Amino acid sequence: MPTKVVFLLLPKLHLLDLAGPAQAFSTANDLGHGYDLYYVAEADEVVTAQGIPVKAQRDWPELSPADLIVVPGWRSPRFTPQVPIAALTKQRLRSHHAAGGQVASVCSGADALGAAGLLDGRSYTTHHDLTDTLSTRYPKGRLVRDVLYVVDDRVITSAGIASGIDLALHLIAVDRGAEAAARVAREMVVYARRNGDEPQESAMLRHRGHVSDLAHRVQDVIDSRYADQLRLAELARGVGVSERTLTRVFTAATGLTPLRYQQILRLERAEHLIGHGATIEAAARAVGFEDARMLRRLRSRGVDLGPPLLGA
Structure with a gap:
């Protein structure tokens, strides 16, 4: 029935x-x-x-x-x-x-x-x-x-x-x-079926509550290419500022350095893949780590996936 x-x-x-x-x-x-x-x-x-x-x-x-x-x-x-x-x-x-x-x-x-x-x-x-x-x-x-x-x-x-x-x-x-x-x-063209214990807000949303156009443009690049090896100089050229200015503005707006923001995106996606049965090694490769050591290190440190850490 x-x-x-x-x-x-x-x-x-x-x-x-x-x-x-x-x-x-x-x-x-x-x-x-x-x-x-x-x-x-x-x-x-x-x-x-x-x-x-x-x-x-x-x-x-x-x-x-x-x-x-x-x-x-x-x-x-x-x-x-x-x-x-x-x-x-x-x-x-x-x-x-x-x-x-x-x-x-x-x-x-x-x-x-x-x-x-x-x-x-x-x-x-x-x-x-x-x-x-x-x-x-x-x-x-x-x-x-x-x-x-x-x-x-x-x-x-x-x-x-x-x-x-x-x-x-x-x-x-x-x-x-x-x-x-x-x-x-x-x-239904649903991107991914999420587990119940995943956070209500993704990192891409949690760190967008600011009004810096420059930081938003940098985040757009990192969001779309978080699995790539992104260099600070490349990001700075893309938005037309110096590396020092980019780091200062981005950190003031989000509470994170560009590298830490990218790591949080990678870790969040890796946790999603592991929750759906992927091995740590496979998840690490999928999100852009050269091997699983860095992913294990970030997981063991309990890297915060919640609100931004000021000064990070």
């Missing part, structure tokens, strides 16, 4: 929180993997945060333990002190889980699971902007920060927005196999 995937639509839901995983399961169904999609709400029509109305059904399909409920996120709970979910809907979530079914959320959808009591005693995650809010609301749960998704006792929570696609691909891989998930990812 096809697996039923029921999307619970709440007012002001985010389109991509819904469309990303819906597309993944729909594509899996098109490829013959047996998923039936349903969209339920407490009203016949739900207006999204982006202003587009979405039609829904009020009647829930009959669910079995093999089926899945997904709660997409809605406009930040910081602006909605009360979770927009009725007592009967909370009970449906609890009952499905108690019967052995899976319940998942994207972004602030975790707030609905928390309101239903499903986060108590379990690990969960959410969008990085909402972690403080939800950890305060649901202190009986164990909030895991800066990961893409968390699975705990058939309660699956994801970070938000595009991570809903990673969540769906993970569930497809578990239910239908890694090959099925890879085919879906290829059809």
Whole structure:
């Protein structure tokens, strides 16, 4: 029997929180993997945060333990002190889980699971902007920060927005196999299927919160050629400044030297490859190291993949 995937639509839901995983399961169904999609709400029509109305059904399909409920996120709970979910809907979530079914959320959808009591005693995650809010609301749960998704006792929570696609691909891989998930990812032109413990923000995004045009242009080059042997003189010529000026401006803007920024990009990509089964030697070659010694050294040092280190 096809697996039923029921999307619970709440007012002001985010389109991509819904469309990303819906597309993944729909594509899996098109490829013959047996998923039936349903969209339920407490009203016949739900207006999204982006202003587009979405039609829904009020009647829930009959669910079995093999089926899945997904709660997409809605406009930040910081602006909605009360979770927009009725007592009967909370009970449906609890009952499905108690019967052995899976319940998942994207972004602030975790707030609905928390309101239903499903986060108590379990690990969960959410969008990085909402972690403080939800950890305060649901202190009986164990909030895991800066990961893409968390699975705990058939309660699956994801970070938000595009991570809903990673969540769906993970569930497809578990239910239908890694090959099925890879085919879906290829059809959706997803660059890479990410593991749940990967950071919510890549290094390419974390170190872009500055206003230096020069540093951004240098980062553009390093981002596209991080596996190459880039010389400081070459980077400086490319942006029309001296090596000294480039280093000074880049470090002031990002908190990193150009070399350290390149190393962080390489290390982050290598960790991704190792997490998907590559050997350290193969990962080192793929990201541009001459051998695995430097990669091992960086990993053993615990090189920070988080916020920039000033003066690095």
